[in-house]
Amino acid sequence: MNHGCVRFFSFTRWAKFLWMVLFLPGNAMAEPPGTGETAAPARLAHYMPHMSWQEVEAYRKSSDMVLIPVGSMEQHGRHLPLNSDIVQATGICLRIARRTGVLVAPAVLAGVSEHHMGFPGTITLTPATFEAVLYETSQSLIAHGFRRLIYYTGHGGNYTSVGNVAFRINRETTATAIDLMHVEFPKPDARITELKNDSHAGVEETSMMLYLAGGLVRMGEAENPVLRYPPEVNEVMEKVDAADRAALLEGMLFQPERSGKKTSTREFTSNGVVTGEDLRTSSADLGRLAVDYRVEGVVRFIQAWKKVRP
Numbered sequence: 001m002n003h004g005c006v007r008f009f010s011f012t013r014w015a016k017f018l019w020m021v022l023f024l025p026g027n028a029m030a031e032p033p034g035t036g037e038t039a040a041p042a043r044l045a046h047y048m049p050h051m052s053w054q055e056v057e058a059y060r061k062s063s064d065m066v067l068i069p070v071g072s073m074e075q076h077g078r079h080l081p082l083n084s085d086i087v088q089a090t091g092i093c094l095r096i097a098r099r100t101g102v103l104v105a106p107a108v109l110a111g112v113s114e115h116h117m118g119f120p121g122t123i124t125l126t127p128a129t130f131e132a133v134l135y136e137t138s139q140s141l142i143a144h145g146f147r148r149l150i151y152y153t154g155h156g157g158n159y160t161s162v163g164n165v166a167f168r169i170n171r172e173t174t175a176t177a178i179d180l181m182h183v184e185f186p187k188p189d190a191r192i193t194e195l196k197n198d199s200h201a202g203v204e205e206t207s208m209m210l211y212l213a214g215g216l217v218r219m220g221e222a223e224n225p226v227l228r229y230p231p232e233v234n235e236v237m238e239k240v241d242a243a244d245r246a247a248l249l250e251g252m253l254f255q256p257e258r259s260g261k262k263t264s265t266r267e268f269t270s271n272g273v274v275t276g277e278d279l280r281t282s283s284a285d286l287g288r289l290a291v292d293y294r295v296e297g298v299v300r301f302i303q304a305w306k307k308v309r310p
């Protein structure tokens with residue numbers, strides 16, 4: 001009896017395995033999120049990691065423009081995957097590419113995320129290493145004839161470093177590098193502009209993930225955080241005018257544990273999420289709005305730049 005049972009279950013397992021191998025890749029993953037994963041089931045258009053060198057050579061004859069998604073590998077609460085910033089940066093760049101024909105380079109593996117290191121799975125590079133990787137990636141593209149580099153960053157911790165790399169490329173090479181983090185795109189909808197203190201793995205980011213890669217989001221695990229800011233941060237939030245507040249908080253918030261400021265995410269949020277909103281209000285519909293205004297802003301920027309030179 002026992003042997004029979006074992007054989008029966010083994011056969012069932014085999015049948016399941018075969019079904020998955022034969023049928024799943026084509027159906028369930030027909031619209032891949034564009035995360036740069038090597039197991040992507042189909043070639044994505046305009047995506048350099050999926051292209052051959054001849055295709056890049058052919059592209060280079062008609063354009064010298066390239067989009068470089070920059071993300072991070074860091075905790076995003078209990079409900080979002082570690083690669084959320086890569087999914088968003090790459091997903092948005094691929095949508096821009098479909099509208100403009102501009103090539104999308106592979107996303108950089110990790111970013112500057114020391115302030116999330118209290119949560120397992122986070123991978124961080126020091127600013128010097130991260131800048132060297134991005135700079136040398138850019139230099140490789142320049143060696144192949146690219147002259148207009150557009151960085152699209154999905155992670156705030158990279159802000160200074162990506163700016164530094166663009167600064168160096170612009171001073172040291174004949175190429176022009178633009179860091180889109182320094183461009184403010186008009187937000188079209190009050191549902192986005194009115195979100196309160198919604199900065200990390202919050203409603204906007206969760207919504208974008210639901211829209212771009214819903215299969216990676218586990219809304220059942222979404223939990224609103226308890227936030228415990230240090231007294232000094234609370235004072236700044238209450239007492240300082242809006243314009244100065246942003247500058248002061250920039251120096252105080254999201255600092256690594258070794259700074260002693262008690263504002264690494266492990267120290268001030270109960271689960272890694274930073275939002276004053278209710279995560280349950282996240283939706284793919286809101287995510288589409290949040291993705292679309294970013295895509296629209298970059299598409300307009302690229303079209304203007306193409307008027308100067310196609």
Ligand SMILES: [Zn+2]
Nearest residue numbers: 084085201205
């Ligand atoms: Zn993120």
